[in-house]
Amino acid sequence: MSQFKEEPCMPVLVTQEAIGVKGMFVRTSNRAEQDVNTQKIAPLWQGFMQRSDVQSNTSSPIYGCYFDYESDVNGEFNVLLGLMKEQVEPINSELTKLNLEAGEYLRFRAKGEMPEVVIKLWGEVWQYFNDENCSYSRRYLTDYECYTATDGVDIYIGVNRKLVV
Incomplete structure (x- = not known):
């Protein structure tokens, strides 16, 4: 319970x-997240948490970042799951960098x-x-x-x- x-x-x-963050991202919407067949955030979390660089940084805060809004709560937006840039291997080019305003x-x-x-x-x-x-x-x-x-x-x-x- x-x-x-x-x-x-x-x-x-x-x-x-x-704050500088580096991680994996998807583009989604609140509407898409209501349907298990179209949601992208839950699979993003699963993939992110399985990464060895995440598992080895257990003392670092994890950030779930929302950015590049199309409009408001009704439009599309990007979601990035990541760690502070300093906590992630600098040679990992597959990860996206984001600066939180x-x-x-x-x-x-x-x-x-x-x-x-x-x-x-x-x-x-x-x-x-x-x-x-x-x-x-x-x-x-x-x-x-x-x-x-x-x-x-x-x-x-x-x-x-x-x-x-």
Whole structure:
């Protein structure tokens, strides 16, 4: 049985430096991810976790990066699973390099059973930004998940402050 906190998490505004990540990526959409026959993120995770350079870097955070958005939550986007560039063999040319944008992010945090806790937390992220009283808008440049433990995830969403009129 899954263990979730039932109250929504409160995001924290953080300023992040640019982060260099290197890994494997796919292009997908939220619609495609709803169907087991068209989803690409789960197979990407399976392939990524089987890599020897990932298995040998157990102390390094794993990043799930979302970038190159077509539009918003309804459009296509790229997903890259990777490690910080310094943690990956520099000669591995089959991996894609990505620089996560520096700037303001809202950090959402949760602990629980994987992957359910991640799916639930993304639901809370979408609910937060759909609230008419939300003080931030998504930038849709780079967003990312950071896994530092087997039972926890931080989701960072790039934001702009909404102008109050």
